[in-house]
Amino acid sequence: MLQQIKTILLKWYSQNQRELPWRTTKDPYFIWLSEIILQQTRVQQGLSYYQLFTEKFPTIFDLANADEQTVLNTWQGLGYYSRARNLHATSRIIVHQYKGVFPSSFEEIKSLKGIGNYTAAAISSFAFDLPYAVVDGNVYRVLSRVFDEDSPIDSSAGQKLFQNLANNLLNTSFPANHNQAIMEFGALQCVPVNPNCDICVLNQHCLGRQNNRINVLPVKEKKTKVSKVQIDYSIHFDENKILLRKRLGKGIWQHLYEFPHCIDMPKDPPVFSETHLLSHQKLTLNYYRNVNNTIAFEENGLEWVNIKDLESYPKPKPIQSFIDNYLDELNSEN
DNA sequence: AAGGCGGGGCG
DNA sequence: CGCCCAGCCTT
Numbered sequence: 541m542l543q544q545i546k547t548i549l550l551k552w553y554s555q556n557q558r559e560l561p562w563r564t565t566k567d568p569y570f571i572w573l574s575e576i577i578l579q580q581t582r583v584q585q586g587l588s589y590y591q592l593f594t595e596k597f598p599t600i601f602d603l604a605n606a607d608e609q610t611v612l613n614t615w616q617g618l619g620y621y622s623r624a625r626n627l628h629a630t631s632r633i634i635v636h637q638y639k640g641v642f643p644s645s646f647e648e649i650k651s652l653k654g655i656g657n658y659t660a661a662a663i664s665s666f667a668f669d670l671p672y673a674v675v676d677g678n679v680y681r682v683l684s685r686v687f688d689e690d691s692p693i694d695s696s697a698g699q700k701l702f703q704n705l706a707n708n709l710l711n712t713s714f715p716a717n718h719n720q721a722i723m724e725f726g727a728l729q730c731v732p733v734n735p736n737c738d739i740c741v742l743n744q745h746c747l748g749r750q751n752n753r754i755n756v757l758p759v760k761e762k763k764t765k766v767s768k769v770q771i772d773y774s775i776h777f778d779e780n781k782i783l784l785r786k787r788l789g790k791g792i793w794q795h796l797y798e799f800p801h802c803i804d805m806p807k808d809p810p811v812f813s814e815t816h817l818l819s820h821q822k823l824t825l826n827y828y829r830n831v832n833n834t835i836a837f838e839e840n841g842l843e844w845v846n847i848k849d850l851e852s853y854p855k856p857k858p859i860q861s862f863i864d865n866y867l868d869e870l871n872s873e874n
Numbered sequence: 875a876a877g878g879c880g881g882g883g884c885g
Numbered sequence: 886c887g888c889c890c891a892g893c894c895t896t
Contacts, residue, residue, distance in 0.1 A: 580880080580891050580893090582890090618881070620879050622879065622894075623879090655893085657892085659892075676892075677891055732889085733884085
Protein backbone atom coordinates (compact mmCIF):
# COMPACT_ATOMS: atom_id res chain seq x y z
CA MET A 541 0.00 0.00 0.00
CA LEU A 542 2.56 2.60 1.11
CA GLN A 543 5.03 1.36 -1.45
CA GLN A 544 2.49 1.76 -4.25
CA ILE A 545 1.67 5.30 -3.19
CA LYS A 546 5.35 6.26 -3.09
CA THR A 547 5.90 4.88 -6.55
CA ILE A 548 2.83 6.58 -7.98
CA LEU A 549 3.83 9.92 -6.49
CA LEU A 550 7.34 9.76 -7.92
CA LYS A 551 6.08 8.77 -11.33
CA TRP A 552 3.42 11.48 -11.29
CA TYR A 553 6.07 14.04 -10.32
CA SER A 554 8.38 13.03 -13.12
CA GLN A 555 5.57 13.66 -15.60
CA ASN A 556 3.88 16.72 -14.10
CA GLN A 557 6.46 18.83 -12.27
CA ARG A 558 6.79 22.48 -13.09
CA GLU A 559 10.16 23.78 -14.17
CA LEU A 560 11.33 25.98 -11.34
CA PRO A 561 14.77 27.55 -11.01
CA TRP A 562 15.48 26.21 -7.51
CA ARG A 563 14.84 22.67 -8.65
CA THR A 564 17.87 22.62 -10.91
CA THR A 565 20.39 23.33 -8.17
CA LYS A 566 21.84 21.47 -5.23
CA ASP A 567 23.40 24.61 -3.81
CA PRO A 568 22.06 24.95 -0.26
CA TYR A 569 22.32 28.73 -0.45
CA PHE A 570 19.89 28.95 -3.37
CA ILE A 571 17.63 26.28 -1.93
CA TRP A 572 17.51 28.06 1.41
CA LEU A 573 16.78 31.35 -0.34
CA SER A 574 13.91 29.81 -2.27
CA GLU A 575 12.43 28.10 0.79
CA ILE A 576 12.41 31.28 2.86
CA ILE A 577 10.78 33.17 0.01
CA LEU A 578 8.22 30.42 -0.51
CA GLN A 579 7.09 30.35 3.11
CA GLN A 580 3.52 31.63 2.98
CA THR A 581 4.11 32.72 -0.59
CA ARG A 582 2.83 31.19 -3.79
CA VAL A 583 5.28 30.04 -6.40
CA GLN A 584 3.95 32.52 -8.93
CA GLN A 585 4.61 35.44 -6.64
CA GLY A 586 7.91 34.15 -5.31
CA LEU A 587 9.55 33.58 -8.69
CA SER A 588 10.43 37.20 -9.46
CA TYR A 589 11.80 37.70 -5.94
CA TYR A 590 13.95 34.61 -6.24
CA GLN A 591 15.43 35.98 -9.44
CA LEU A 592 15.95 39.38 -7.81
CA PHE A 593 17.75 37.93 -4.80
CA THR A 594 19.97 35.56 -6.74
CA GLU A 595 21.03 38.37 -9.07
CA LYS A 596 21.58 40.94 -6.35
CA PHE A 597 23.15 38.50 -3.87
CA PRO A 598 24.74 35.72 -5.97
CA THR A 599 26.59 34.30 -2.96
CA ILE A 600 25.92 34.17 0.74
CA PHE A 601 28.80 36.60 1.23
CA ASP A 602 27.01 39.22 -0.87
CA LEU A 603 23.94 38.81 1.28
CA ALA A 604 25.92 38.99 4.52
CA ASN A 605 27.79 42.09 3.37
CA ALA A 606 24.60 43.94 2.53
CA ASP A 607 22.85 46.29 4.94
CA GLU A 608 19.72 44.96 6.51
CA GLN A 609 17.89 47.87 4.96
CA THR A 610 19.05 46.83 1.50
CA VAL A 611 17.76 43.31 2.10
CA LEU A 612 14.46 44.66 3.36
CA ASN A 613 14.12 46.88 0.30
CA THR A 614 14.70 43.93 -1.97
CA TRP A 615 12.10 42.02 0.01
CA GLN A 616 9.59 44.83 -0.33
CA GLY A 617 6.18 43.59 -1.41
CA LEU A 618 6.60 40.03 -0.17
CA GLY A 619 5.28 40.67 3.31
CA TYR A 620 6.23 38.99 6.59
CA TYR A 621 9.36 41.09 6.83
CA SER A 622 10.79 39.16 9.75
CA ARG A 623 11.61 36.52 7.15
CA ALA A 624 13.93 39.03 5.50
CA ARG A 625 15.51 40.03 8.79
CA ASN A 626 16.06 36.39 9.72
CA LEU A 627 17.41 35.66 6.25
CA HIS A 628 19.96 38.41 6.61
CA ALA A 629 20.90 37.47 10.17
CA THR A 630 21.36 33.84 9.17
CA SER A 631 23.59 34.79 6.24
CA ARG A 632 25.90 36.54 8.70
CA ILE A 633 25.83 33.59 11.08
CA ILE A 634 26.81 31.22 8.29
CA VAL A 635 29.58 33.52 7.08
CA HIS A 636 31.00 34.17 10.52
CA GLN A 637 30.39 30.91 12.35
CA TYR A 638 30.50 28.45 9.46
CA LYS A 639 33.04 30.29 7.29
CA GLY A 640 30.41 30.69 4.59
CA VAL A 641 29.80 26.95 4.29
CA PHE A 642 26.15 26.06 4.73
CA PRO A 643 25.77 23.56 7.60
CA SER A 644 24.82 20.10 6.41
CA SER A 645 23.09 18.46 9.37
CA PHE A 646 19.39 18.75 10.10
CA GLU A 647 19.97 19.94 13.66
CA GLU A 648 22.43 22.64 12.67
CA ILE A 649 20.18 23.80 9.85
CA LYS A 650 17.15 23.93 12.11
CA SER A 651 19.00 25.99 14.67
CA LEU A 652 19.39 28.85 12.19
CA LYS A 653 17.10 31.83 12.42
CA GLY A 654 13.92 31.60 10.39
CA ILE A 655 14.28 27.88 9.87
CA GLY A 656 11.77 25.61 11.53
CA ASN A 657 10.85 21.99 11.06
CA TYR A 658 9.55 22.30 7.53
CA THR A 659 12.39 24.38 6.12
CA ALA A 660 15.05 22.29 7.87
CA ALA A 661 13.61 19.13 6.32
CA ALA A 662 13.35 20.80 2.92
CA ILE A 663 16.97 21.99 2.87
CA SER A 664 18.26 18.73 4.37
CA SER A 665 16.60 16.66 1.68
CA PHE A 666 16.90 18.94 -1.35
CA ALA A 667 20.51 19.99 -0.82
CA PHE A 668 21.97 17.08 1.10
CA ASP A 669 19.69 14.13 0.25
CA LEU A 670 19.02 13.51 3.92
CA PRO A 671 15.95 11.42 4.77
CA TYR A 672 13.74 14.04 6.42
CA ALA A 673 10.09 14.27 5.43
CA VAL A 674 8.64 17.71 4.84
CA VAL A 675 5.23 18.58 6.21
CA ASP A 676 3.76 21.74 4.79
CA GLY A 677 0.20 22.73 3.96
CA ASN A 678 0.24 20.63 0.79
CA VAL A 679 1.40 17.56 2.67
CA TYR A 680 -1.25 18.00 5.36
CA ARG A 681 -3.87 18.08 2.64
CA VAL A 682 -2.61 15.08 0.68
CA LEU A 683 -2.05 12.88 3.73
CA SER A 684 -5.31 13.75 5.44
CA ARG A 685 -7.22 12.86 2.30
CA VAL A 686 -5.35 9.77 1.19
CA PHE A 687 -5.55 8.27 4.68
CA ASP A 688 -8.87 9.87 5.60
CA GLU A 689 -7.23 11.24 8.71
CA ASP A 690 -9.30 13.85 10.48
CA SER A 691 -6.92 14.69 13.28
CA PRO A 692 -6.85 18.51 13.32
CA ILE A 693 -3.73 19.81 11.58
CA ASP A 694 -3.54 22.80 13.87
CA SER A 695 -3.34 20.78 17.09
CA SER A 696 -0.01 19.58 18.43
CA ALA A 697 -1.29 16.00 18.49
CA GLY A 698 -2.35 16.26 14.86
CA GLN A 699 0.94 17.75 13.81
CA LYS A 700 2.81 14.90 15.45
CA LEU A 701 0.54 12.39 13.79
CA PHE A 702 1.00 13.85 10.34
CA GLN A 703 4.75 14.14 10.80
CA ASN A 704 4.82 10.44 11.66
CA LEU A 705 2.64 9.65 8.68
CA ALA A 706 4.95 11.63 6.42
CA ASN A 707 8.00 9.91 7.91
CA ASN A 708 6.47 6.52 7.21
CA LEU A 709 5.62 7.44 3.65
CA LEU A 710 9.02 9.03 2.94
CA ASN A 711 10.84 7.30 0.13
CA THR A 712 14.23 7.12 1.78
CA SER A 713 15.91 6.15 -1.46
CA PHE A 714 14.87 9.45 -3.03
CA PRO A 715 14.07 11.87 -0.21
CA ALA A 716 14.52 14.99 -2.35
CA ASN A 717 12.27 13.89 -5.18
CA HIS A 718 9.78 12.34 -2.83
CA ASN A 719 9.38 15.57 -0.87
CA GLN A 720 9.10 17.62 -4.05
CA ALA A 721 6.61 15.14 -5.44
CA ILE A 722 4.14 15.15 -2.58
CA MET A 723 4.17 18.95 -2.30
CA GLU A 724 3.80 19.40 -6.05
CA PHE A 725 1.00 16.87 -6.01
CA GLY A 726 -0.78 18.90 -3.35
CA ALA A 727 -0.22 22.12 -5.25
CA LEU A 728 -1.37 20.89 -8.66
CA GLN A 729 -3.65 17.88 -8.22
CA CYS A 730 -4.86 17.60 -4.62
CA VAL A 731 -5.87 21.27 -4.48
CA PRO A 732 -7.75 22.78 -1.51
CA VAL A 733 -11.10 23.27 -3.23
CA ASN A 734 -12.84 20.98 -5.70
CA PRO A 735 -9.93 18.73 -6.66
CA ASN A 736 -10.55 16.75 -9.83
CA CYS A 737 -10.46 13.31 -8.24
CA ASP A 738 -11.69 11.64 -11.42
CA ILE A 739 -8.31 12.07 -13.03
CA CYS A 740 -6.24 11.61 -9.86
CA VAL A 741 -3.56 8.93 -10.01
CA LEU A 742 -4.18 8.13 -6.34
CA ASN A 743 -7.95 7.88 -6.51
CA GLN A 744 -7.95 4.09 -6.14
CA HIS A 745 -5.84 4.41 -2.99
CA CYS A 746 -7.55 7.43 -1.47
CA LEU A 747 -9.57 6.60 1.64
CA GLY A 748 -10.88 10.15 1.88
CA ARG A 749 -12.39 9.88 -1.56
CA GLN A 750 -13.70 6.40 -0.85
CA ASN A 751 -15.49 7.74 2.21
CA ASN A 752 -16.65 10.86 0.42
CA ARG A 753 -14.82 13.15 2.83
CA ILE A 754 -12.52 15.03 0.49
CA ASN A 755 -14.34 18.29 0.98
CA VAL A 756 -13.98 18.27 4.78
CA LEU A 757 -10.31 17.35 4.85
CA PRO A 758 -7.97 18.48 6.21
CA VAL A 759 -9.69 19.32 9.49
CA LYS A 760 -8.78 22.44 11.41
CA GLU A 761 -10.03 22.91 14.92
CA LYS A 762 -9.05 26.45 15.68
CA LYS A 763 -11.43 28.42 13.62
CA THR A 764 -10.55 31.29 15.89
CA LYS A 765 -10.76 34.25 13.73
CA VAL A 766 -10.76 37.86 14.61
CA SER A 767 -13.61 39.94 13.58
CA LYS A 768 -14.71 43.31 14.67
CA VAL A 769 -18.05 43.16 16.36
CA GLN A 770 -20.54 45.85 16.41
CA ILE A 771 -22.67 45.10 19.40
CA ASP A 772 -25.04 47.51 20.95
CA TYR A 773 -26.58 46.69 24.26
CA SER A 774 -29.53 47.80 26.15
CA ILE A 775 -28.53 47.59 29.76
CA HIS A 776 -30.83 46.60 32.56
CA PHE A 777 -29.44 47.49 35.91
CA ASP A 778 -30.29 47.53 39.53
CA GLU A 779 -28.68 50.16 41.74
CA ASN A 780 -25.00 49.99 40.92
CA LYS A 781 -25.05 46.64 39.27
CA ILE A 782 -25.69 45.73 35.71
CA LEU A 783 -28.22 42.99 35.84
CA LEU A 784 -28.72 41.95 32.28
CA ARG A 785 -27.92 43.22 28.91
CA LYS A 786 -29.57 42.64 25.64
CA ARG A 787 -27.55 42.30 22.52
CA LEU A 788 -28.91 44.50 19.80
CA GLY A 789 -27.84 44.88 16.21
CA LYS A 790 -26.83 42.15 13.88
CA GLY A 791 -23.99 40.30 15.62
CA ILE A 792 -24.28 36.75 16.87
CA TRP A 793 -27.03 36.09 19.37
CA GLN A 794 -28.85 39.20 18.42
CA HIS A 795 -31.72 40.22 20.64
CA LEU A 796 -30.79 37.70 23.30
CA TYR A 797 -29.92 38.54 26.86
CA GLU A 798 -26.76 37.77 28.69
CA PHE A 799 -25.32 38.16 32.07
CA PRO A 800 -22.41 40.57 32.40
CA HIS A 801 -21.14 39.20 35.73
CA CYS A 802 -22.84 41.91 37.72
CA ILE A 803 -20.07 44.40 37.52
CA ASP A 804 -19.99 47.18 40.04
CA MET A 805 -20.29 50.41 38.25
CA PRO A 806 -17.78 53.12 39.15
CA LYS A 807 -19.10 55.74 41.44
CA ASP A 808 -17.35 58.54 39.76
CA PRO A 809 -17.49 57.76 36.08
CA PRO A 810 -15.96 58.75 33.31
CA VAL A 811 -14.45 55.61 31.84
CA PHE A 812 -13.33 52.28 33.00
CA SER A 813 -12.80 49.07 31.22
CA GLU A 814 -13.31 45.49 32.07
CA THR A 815 -12.59 42.27 30.32
CA HIS A 816 -15.55 40.09 29.87
CA LEU A 817 -14.78 36.44 29.35
CA LEU A 818 -17.24 34.00 27.87
CA SER A 819 -14.79 31.18 27.25
CA HIS A 820 -15.01 31.47 23.52
CA GLN A 821 -15.33 35.17 23.56
CA LYS A 822 -13.32 38.05 24.85
CA LEU A 823 -14.82 41.43 24.77
CA THR A 824 -13.40 44.64 26.12
CA LEU A 825 -15.93 47.22 27.05
CA ASN A 826 -15.68 50.82 27.98
CA TYR A 827 -18.68 52.30 29.59
CA TYR A 828 -19.72 55.03 31.92
CA ARG A 829 -22.74 56.24 33.69
CA ASN A 830 -24.49 59.38 32.64
CA VAL A 831 -25.88 61.94 34.99
CA ASN A 832 -29.41 60.92 34.18
CA ASN A 833 -28.66 57.46 35.49
CA THR A 834 -28.67 55.74 32.13
CA ILE A 835 -25.71 53.83 30.82
CA ALA A 836 -23.86 55.24 27.87
CA PHE A 837 -21.86 52.64 26.14
CA GLU A 838 -18.74 52.62 24.12
CA GLU A 839 -17.09 49.59 22.70
CA ASN A 840 -14.19 48.91 20.46
CA GLY A 841 -13.97 45.27 21.33
CA LEU A 842 -12.65 42.40 19.28
CA GLU A 843 -14.53 39.20 19.31
CA TRP A 844 -12.81 35.85 19.27
CA VAL A 845 -15.02 33.05 18.18
CA ASN A 846 -13.99 29.47 18.53
CA ILE A 847 -16.55 27.43 16.66
CA LYS A 848 -15.91 24.38 18.79
CA ASP A 849 -16.65 26.16 22.03
CA LEU A 850 -19.62 27.88 20.57
CA GLU A 851 -21.56 24.64 20.76
CA SER A 852 -20.85 23.87 24.38
CA TYR A 853 -21.06 27.29 25.97
CA PRO A 854 -24.40 28.38 27.36
CA LYS A 855 -25.68 30.90 24.94
CA PRO A 856 -27.49 34.06 25.78
CA LYS A 857 -31.16 33.45 25.86
CA PRO A 858 -34.48 35.16 25.45
CA ILE A 859 -35.12 37.09 28.59
CA GLN A 860 -37.71 34.97 30.33
CA SER A 861 -35.86 31.68 30.14
CA PHE A 862 -32.66 33.49 31.03
CA ILE A 863 -34.17 34.82 34.21
CA ASP A 864 -35.79 31.50 35.04
CA ASN A 865 -32.53 29.67 34.69
CA TYR A 866 -30.72 32.28 36.71
CA LEU A 867 -33.22 31.99 39.54
CA ASP A 868 -32.96 28.21 39.41
CA GLU A 869 -29.20 28.45 39.75
CA LEU A 870 -29.48 30.79 42.69
CA ASN A 871 -31.96 28.48 44.40
CA SER A 872 -29.86 25.40 43.89
CA GLU A 873 -26.81 27.15 45.35
CA ASN A 874 -28.66 28.13 48.50
C1' DA B 875 -0.95 26.74 23.28
C1' DA B 876 -2.10 30.78 21.00
C1' DG B 877 -1.37 35.06 18.46
C1' DG B 878 1.10 38.05 15.05
C1' DC B 879 3.11 38.61 10.86
C1' DG B 880 1.49 40.65 4.87
C1' DG B 881 0.69 39.84 0.76
C1' DG B 882 -2.34 37.70 -3.21
C1' DG B 883 -6.05 34.73 -5.09
C1' DC B 884 -10.67 33.38 -5.26
C1' DG B 885 -15.79 33.04 -5.14
C1' DC C 886 -15.25 42.76 -0.95
C1' DG C 887 -14.69 39.54 2.54
C1' DC C 888 -12.59 35.06 3.21
C1' DC C 889 -8.79 32.01 2.98
C1' DC C 890 -4.06 30.64 2.79
C1' DA C 891 0.39 28.87 6.29
C1' DG C 892 5.64 28.46 8.57
C1' DC C 893 8.07 30.54 12.16
C1' DC C 894 8.77 33.28 16.16
C1' DT C 895 7.25 35.25 20.44
C1' DT C 896 4.63 35.35 24.46
